[in-house]
Amino acid sequence: MKKINQLLIATVFAVTPAAAQQAPEIFSYQLPLANVSVLPEMQQNGNPNTLIGATPEILEKYAPGGIIPSAVNAFLIYRYGQLTLIDAGFGAKLFERLQSFGWTADDISVVLLTHLHGDHIGGLLRNGKAAFPNATVYLSKQEYDYWTSGEEMNKLPEGRRSGFENARKALDAYAERIFLFTPAEIDAPEQREVIPGIYGVAAFGHTPGHTMYKVGLGEEQFLIWADLTHATNVQLPHPEVAVTYDVHPEQAVASRKKILAYAAKNACPIAGSHIAFPSVGWVFENKQGGYVFQPSLTPEAVQEAVNEQLKKYPETRLQDIYKNFFQDYFGPGHIIPDAAAAKNYLQQELGEYEETAGAIIEPTGSEGRFYRVDLSVVKENKIPFGLFLEAFIESANDATPPPPAVWVAQWNKIVHILDGMQLHLPGYEADKAHISALLAEGKFTVHHSPAYQERYKPHYRIISKSVFEKKLRKFI
Secondary structure: OOHHHHHHHHHHHHOOOHHHHHOOOOEEEEOOOOEEEEEEEEEEEOOHHHEEOOOHHHHHHHOHHHOOEEEEEEEEEEEOOEEEEEOOOOOOOHHHHHHHOOOOHHHOOEEEOOOOOHHHHHHHEEOOEEOOOOOEEEEEHHHHHHHOOHHHHOOOOHHHOHHHHHHHHHHHHOHHHEEEEOOEOOOOOOOEEEEOOEEEEEOOOOOOOOEEEEEOOOOOOEEEOOOOOOOHHHHOOOOOOEEOOOOOHHHHHHHHHHHHHHHHHHOOOEEOOOOOOOOEEEEEEOOOOOEEEEEOOOHHHHHHHHHHHHHHOOOOOHHHHHHHHHHHHHOOHHHOOOHHHHHHHHHHHHHOOOOOOOOOEEEOOOOOOEEEEEOHHHHOOOOOHHHHHHHHHHHHHHOOOOOHHHHHHHHHHHHHHHHHHOOOOOOHHHHHHHHHHHHHOOOOOOOOOHHHHHHHOOOEEEEEHHHHHHHHHHHO
């Protein structure tokens, strides 16, 4: 790559996540020593008929209406002054995505392939020739052996061999620049570094050599798990659910369970080829069983939520913004250890109630998983005390808050976005330092600022959106 292009790359990534502002459909995640950008080919809904082992009860709970958000993504990594592409999608929008950063296919020096399905290798060829003329291609030996095996191809009828034929065309175009490796298990003592700072991780089953990549620079870890999930909203709470296009479904399930456990234990960010926008987030255990996926916040979502909060409550300070987002993640569970405490807490709050200047009902944070419900609805007997208490307790039991490391990562991202918004909030830097110190001590809850309390006199309880809509909405 020419020196002038290296300077351009350094400038672009110095202002990340501005790249996402260039093209809102592109999401970038900044690591201390690398940047990962999701290059989406399409957003779509998956087909529930392709799921193996998903009962009607599972689908009703986790995919109501048969809606399974999905996507087709490639990934671009900038580290050590080098551009690395992980997979090439269909090739439909890949080159347009690269161009939005000011790059071309010539700038890619490494292509890491997870497997050889068409939605991961379609962009390797343009007009029948290698689309990345300066790139070295890396692929697991197990995957290469499967797709180049005449015996495996001949197991299929002639009319269903196009996948093998297309894989071979792509491999032939890069024949002199393909390097094979054997990926290591995620928990192996010796990891397999494919190129400096990026490791190949075995995730076999979807295809015989299906491979994840772990970006590991210093203490950071970022997992790009490719096709570990195809229906994330179903396969995280139920990892035992496979898909019809898994070559070895049982092995795919075993790989998924193992890697989900690792990702949850280590609280490392992950990205998936078929996870809907923004396609990056964290995995943690659900107290009801299985796992939860928590997507990373996008700049647009944070900016919209903060601007809305400031529009409603101009006296807002940073700790009030913190509290709003915190409530969206943690709900009310952290303040009510049991039903008796919840009842006492609610009665005390009602006893201190005075007319507020806030909204009667409003969503929290940027995702609105919970509502702030003003206690006037109980004080004025619109909702019976017992029913409201029941909804309050159920909301606490329903919530699965993220691990501390995940919340800290999300809050740091929020602060980074707020810094760029230049809001000039009173006491901003002092509040930021105070919250940072609390988080470092393992303390996560904060109160509203004195200015906010004096101006708006908040008296509300946090009720989950689902519980509110099911039990309380009809009374309002």
